Amino acid sequence: MKTDAQELTTPKITRKSYQSGKAGNNAVAWTESSSDWNTPARAEQKQQSPAPIAMHAEDLSLRYGPNQILAGITFTLYCGDTLGLLGLNGAGKSTLLKALSGAMAPDGGTVQIGDNELYQNPLAARMDIGYAPDKPAIYPEFRVIEFLKFIATMRRIPKSQIKGAIEKVIERCNLGDVRQRVIGNLSSGYQQRVNLAQAIIHTPRVLILDEPATGLDPVQLIEMRDLVSTLSPDQATIFSSHSLSEVNAVCNRVLLVHSGHSILDSSIDLLSNSNNSTFDLKLEGCNDSEIAALPGLVAACRIKSNHWMVTGTSMTAAHLKAMLASRGQKIVTMTKTENYLDTLFRQLGSTEKPAQEQSGESHHDVSNGVSP
Amino acid sequence: MTTQIALHELRVMLRSPFAWLAAGLLQLLFGWLFLSAVERYIGLQAVATQQVSESGLSSYLIVHFLAPVSIIFMVATPLLCMHLIAGDKQANRYNLLLSLPLSAAQFVVGKFIGATVFQYLIVALSTLLLAILSFNIDLDITHLLTAGAGLLLFIATITALTLFYSSLSNRPILAAFASFVTMALLWLAAATSGNGLLQFASPSAHLHSFMQGLLDSRDVIYFVAITGILLTLGVWRFDAQRVRGASL
Structure with a gap:
């Protein structure tokens, strides 16, 4: 098991090195399918400094009996990305997020996070992931601060840094007023904030949020958007939602899943x-x-x-x-x-x-x- | 990390009103059983023409106090431990726990230790009743300790069984029911059948040796092995969802 300090020194895979095959993966995430393709948007992209790859998912497939839940989903997430995962009910969004968070292993495919492949080296790879399920994953009998301390310990934050990490996340998620309250007595909006706080407490490289806007009032929704938009540029976020306006407001990319297939992976700016x-x-x-x-x-x-x-x-x-x-x-x-x-x-x-x-x-x- | 999970599980149980209620009721029940046993023993002494030996009191307490306590735990342990994993599923915590950088063994063993320690605390409180007697009466401590050790192993096995059923179900009550039915059937099989295989398979039959004051290594190995097998099944079950190729 790697320590946090070791994880920080992990050499980052840049888009360039990844394309040239230095990432240790044969997959090619970026292809130019047309020689005529030389649009202004593309030229602008080429001028941007290459962002390191936060996560690369390759050919994720999962079948339950006769149903194909995930079918060859491939995408690359760069640091600084906020990827909106869209799809109708039953499209496979939550299953995909479970697979990406390490909570569920697909039948086939790989997920590379830094130097670690999620299904081959799961304990080390999971250190770089923060996951907030769609319904708040909380212990209702615990106080907010106790629950965050438990998660911080499980996320292997060094003992000396746990207090600081908790204070930071309480401030970021506006939980100061309820830090000593029993979670089960909090409103659903606050419980959703606690859910979000547990996901970011260890400053993960990839933050996976499964419909985080559920149960939030308009003010909390704005706060949540601000929180996601103020994440470190070294981090990337995957954000599933049914709301197109929500994705438009928060994300810079969109991945559309339909019946387990990725049918669109594009920049929101290009679409709009x-x-x-x-x-x-x-x-x-x-x-x-x-x-x-x-x-x-x-x-x-x-x-x-x-x-x-x-x-x-x-x-x-x-x-x-x-x-x-x-x-x-x-x-x-x-x-x-x-x-x-x-x-x-x-x-x-x-x-x-x-x-x-x-x-x-x-x-x-x-x-x-x-x-x- | 196993210790952290165990401490957390202990905290979860100590925060649960149901666990406190159950612990309180168990103490009440154990106290009543103890007093009833002692009272009946005193009655026997008065009737008997000869003085009943003090070591006889130890045996009497084992038969009329510790043995019923073990039967009560066949109901209490499933109820106290049914939530161990099924509760996480019901409260939508399971996927988060699966995504944590923890091995399945750390998770399952941690939960087992936490739940077992909670029940041992309940047993420890009830043994204070015996300690009170031992101030004035020369009890057969070795016999009582042997029976106590059997009871602790018996509780650990039921806990592991309930934990395994809890890992199979999304509903805690189903785990409790399955665990209780399994234990009850094995107990009945041991009590009513002379079949050697059923006798060997039943935890109650192995507990009986401890209650008689026999510390047989075969019985100890039986409890440790069964508990280990059940925990291993629990570990496999936990990994079935998140490890490719794993199944149970």
Whole structure:
């Protein structure tokens, strides 16, 4: 078991070193699918200094009997990222978060956190994870301060630093007034704060929050947003929510999960950029690689077989029509939409099964704009 | 870390109103059993033409006080320990505990020690009653200690059994019920059957030797082995969700 001090000296994997294979993992998280792709947003990303990788999940799969709960989910989380995990009820969000927190082992796939692989070296990897389940994980008979002390001990914070860590987290989560109160007597909002406090007490590299806004009043919601936004740039957060506005307000990236598949992994800025246009497309006989090869493409998401949501920079309907025609694609319908995520959710809501389950094809994300 | 988990579990039990209520009722019951046993013994002395020996009092107390106490623990331990893991599941703490940098052995053994120590404290309080007698009467301490050791091992085994059932269920009461039924069936099997296998499998049969004042290493090994096996099953069960390829 590594100590906290040893963990701090762990060499960090940068995006560059990860791509060149120095991270000890053969997976490639970043691919350029189009040679024409040289958008202003992409150029801006290239100019940004590379952020270290906080977590890399590769091909996570889980099956319960006949049900595929997670199907090949792959994504990379960089330090400073706040990733919004979106999906309809039963999409696999909570299961994915349990898998990422080490509470549940998937059938296949890897999760790399620093030097440690979560399922091969679980005790060391879990030191870098903070996890707040959807319903507050508390001991109702305990006082706030006692519960935080227990978690601090379990998280292996050195004895001499436990008091300081508790004071810091009490201040950050505004728990000063209730520190001596029995948790079971607190309102659900305060219990949610305690839940959040236990997750950040050891300053984890990756903070995993499963619907943290549940039970919070508007003021507490703002405080929670402020708390997440003031986390250290060395930390990354995964934040699951049903609320698109919440994700828009807190996150810089979004990962959309549907029936266990990752169908969109993109920067929120790219999706909401006024220079970008989004189209709801129905095509005949088009595959992922053909969509991914569209020039100026920022994000693309397949809703059903041959049904896509695509976002591109300075893309007009005529431009897109011409590009698809030049590639021999036949458009069934094409509608320009204003709000990518809202429209996408409406479309997903009307779809019971993901595309590949209906068509039998392999399903993979063709999103390009995945940078913070 | 095991010690920390054990201390935490002890604190959880000491914070639980149910545990205090149960501990209070057990003390009341044990006190009543003790006084009843002593009173009946005094009655026997008055009736008897000859003085009943003081060592006879020790045997009488074991049969009429410690043996009933062991039967009471067949009900009390499942009720006191049913929450050990099932309670964590019910209170939505289980996934958080699974995500902590703890080994399953640290977690399960820690919980077992905490719960066992709590029950030993209850037993220790009731043994004060015997200590009071020993001031004036020359009791057979060796016999009493042997019976006491058997009782402690018996309680540890029921605790491990309840802990294992608790790890299988999301509902504490189901764990308590399963544990009680298992112990009751094994007790009945030992009491009514002359079958050697059932006698060997029953914790009650092995406890009987201790109650007779026989410290047989086979009985000690039986209790330690059964407790160890049940704890190992609990460890496997805890890891079944979070370790790839593990199952139970």
